[in-house]
Amino acid sequence: MPDRSRPIFHRAVIALTGGRVDTETVRMAVELARSSKAELVGVHVVQIDWTQPLDADIASASEEAQRVLDQAESLAERLGQRMESVLVQARAVGAALVDEAVEREADLLILGLPYRTRFGGDFALGRWILYALKNAPCAVWVVREPMPEEEEGES
């Protein structure tokens, strides 16, 4: 039997993509963190391609990256929970998130997954989520956004 008196998690790293699904992940993380007095760390990874050095001044100069962090932070604040937010530059998103979770000794990694399909209609999980599921030492929760209504109707 699970120990229900134990908090679900102490520290969670939340992947912030800048998409609609961020709202779902932050909202859910805040609800859970409030009851267990856990810490939340929002991480937005800016992927740097190999044509530029990893320490190129890109993420900090990016208004879009700042917007992603600001939105997530203010949403958490509105919901009554403080959330630290971090901007990371990396070659691979999945590896960067896992590294961040390890470095911060997080016991939960929360990933948002937009509903999307490949050509042919197969549901696509994406590469970095698979990487995190396979490599993160802590628990990983994947929050998939609701299926678009028109597709829901077709299925």
Added chain:
Amino acid sequence: MFVVVVGGGKVGYYLTRELAESGHEVVLMEKDRARAEQITDEIGSIVVAKDGCEGIYLGEAGANRADIVVAVTGDDEDNLVICQMAKHHFSVPRTIARVNNPLNEPLFRDLGVDEIISPTRMILGSIEQDIPVHELLHLAPLSRDFELIEAQLAEGSPAIGRNPRDIELPDGCAIVAVVRDQEAHGIGADTVLRPGDRVIATGRDEYEPDIRRALIGEVGGS
């Protein structure tokens, strides 16, 4: 230093791993997606699953800022193309290529590959060290077509009893030292060659038969 390695075989894999562990920035290009994923699992997200023979992908891997591009695929033609593109399209300061067929070495040199590594040549050199008598040993390439060569003199060598300066060699070839009793000796006016001496000479590839004839003689009627 930023190194682009092309070819995720054994050589490419271990090279990439060693470079990364030494603190260099390194990216490995491997066109076989399954192999690329396997390497990623083992050494991390420093693998680009694309064909390095394609200029656009070489560019994506950062060839524009690479200090060195190393082409170690199993295919000489691919390695040559990769180094050519790296050198002339991306102005990479240093290119290194693996050459499997020793006959392709001059072509690689002529087309400006900075360094060529020939596993075949290395193994050949290692084998030759075990059979030095009656054979010329290729010690090292000095420059294009120019080599450092060793010959061990046996009884019956036409060079025995002669001063190296008196031995006729083709233009551009020279005897530079004699190794006797584990010691290297320069060539002096009083140097006389003896059986067992190891003669160190320099010369062009094309003159190898002449050097062989002068130092080792006609062996077995050849």
